[in-house]
Amino acid sequence: MTAMVWDVRRVEPGEPAFELLKKLKEDGYNVLVDFTAVDYSAWGKGPKGDETDDLKRAVPTEAHNLVHEIASARGEEYGTPHLPGKDTLTEGLPAPRKERFEVVWRLMKLDPETGDDRGRAAVYAAFDEEPPVLRSAASLWPVADWLEREVWDMFGIRFVDRPDIKRLLLYEEFKGHPLRKDYPITRRQPLIGPKAGEPAGNPSFNHLEPTIKYE
Amino acid sequence: MTDDYSPAGTITTKLEDALGWARKYSLWPYPFVTACCGMEYMSVSASHYDLDRFGAAFPRFSPRQADVLMVVGTVSHKIAPVLRRIYDQMASPKWVIAFGVCTCTGGFYNDYSTVQGIDTILPVDLYIPGCPPRPETVIQGIMLLQEKIQKMGGKLG
Numbered sequence: 001m002t003a004m005v006w007d008v009r010r011v012e013p014g015e016p017a018f019e020l021l022k023k024l025k026e027d028g029y030n031v032l033v034d035f036t037a038v039d040y041s042a043w044g045k046g047p048k049g050d051e052t053d054d055l056k057r058a059v060p061t062e063a064h065n066l067v068h069e070i071a072s073a074r075g076e077e078y079g080t081p082h083l084p085g086k087d088t089l090t091e092g093l094p095a096p097r098k099e100r101f102e103v104v105w106r107l108m109k110l111d112p113e114t115g116d117d118r119g120r121a122a123v124y125a126a127f128d129e130e131p132p133v134l135r136s137a138a139s140l141w142p143v144a145d146w147l148e149r150e151v152w153d154m155f156g157i158r159f160v161d162r163p164d165i166k167r168l169l170l171y172e173e174f175k176g177h178p179l180r181k182d183y184p185i186t187r188r189q190p191l192i193g194p195k196a197g198e199p200a201g202n203p204s205f206n207h208l209e210p211t212i213k214y215e
Numbered sequence: 216m217t218d219d220y221s222p223a224g225t226i227t228t229k230l231e232d233a234l235g236w237a238r239k240y241s242l243w244p245y246p247f248v249t250a251c252c253g254m255e256y257m258s259v260s261a262s263h264y265d266l267d268r269f270g271a272a273f274p275r276f277s278p279r280q281a282d283v284l285m286v287v288g289t290v291s292h293k294i295a296p297v298l299r300r301i302y303d304q305m306a307s308p309k310w311v312i313a314f315g316v317c318t319c320t321g322g323f324y325n326d327y328s329t330v331q332g333i334d335t336i337l338p339v340d341l342y343i344p345g346c347p348p349r350p351e352t353v354i355q356g357i358m359l360l361q362e363k364i365q366k367m368g369g370k371l372g
Binding site for chain 1: 292293295296299326327328330335336
């Protein structure tokens with residue numbers, strides 16, 4: 001078996017991307033394996049201010065100090081506690097990107113007779129949020145319908161020809177898009193039960209509100 | 216239970232104890248299976264571990280016929296109202312088992328989508344920890360629940 005070679009393309013979003021996808025479909029890429037997105041807004045920027053402090057605090061741990069104590073009791077040297085500065089936390093990081101989002105379509109040539117994998121392609125397109133530029137690929141591969149709904153649900157990426165796109169996985173009451181880097185990691189939006197951020201010791205924590213609507 | 220004055224072949228007991236005894240050996244669980252713990256639930260209710268020994272292996276797929284709600288697997292915020300509604304549809308006496316660490320506390324899913332323990336949306340009688348729990352843990356849990364039901368006697372859940 002030979003190693004799989006990906007036909008990787010980078011393309012402008014919008015019409016050029018759609019034309020390329022259409023051409024690849026005609027070339028025999030009959031399966032859309034996956035369509036997903038990446039939010040690059042935190043890319044190459046290193047840890048945030050408070051995270052840097054956390055990392056600094058985390059380095060001289062108790063175990064580290066214990067090793068020091070043992071070493072000094074035995075009259076040995078065991079280096080010095082290493083406190084990384086801001087520079088050491090950001091060096092070696094990739095350069096920040098100009099565009100915030102990147103989407104990727106992963107395609108496959110599936111032999112309908114034998115089920116063999118006849119080749120793969122990946123199409124990348126980078127763009128900013130405003131204005132919406134992407135075109136829906138659901139007319140080429142019907143499975144793109146749900147994948148685009150998931151990308152909208154998780155990243156808030158819009159499609160010019162799907163103005164009334166609906167969430168796929170989360171509930172309609174959910175505010176925001178959880179896989180965006182600016183979605184607060186601790187934000188909770190429960191439908192019933194305790195409200196987000198309420199301490200478990202509060203008397204109302206286990207209070208059940210009759211929020212279920214019976215017809 | 217018996218004494219020298221009772222006729223042969225009879226036992227006497229309190230009505231409370233008899234009710235508790237009857238209830239604890241006729242548990243009809245409703246399996247609310249949402250995730251990988253379901254595999255372990257199947258394993259424990261199949262012939263090898265055989266929950267039938269405890270009178271607790273007759274799954275009813277209608278909440279109206281069940282008296283034990285087994286919540287097996289991660290509960291998301293989206294399905295939480297459904298779970299609560301199923302609990303409300305069950306007739307008393309009823310008991311709830313939180314099966315696996317996700318139902319007990321949310322487990323390692325401390326994120327935007329997961330309920331941090333089903334006891335935040337409905338009362339829970341028994342927590343079975345584990346990711347997923349071993350069948351032995353589940354069996355011990357069932358036995359503890361039976362003990363609890365026996366002690367409750369005739370009281371409604």
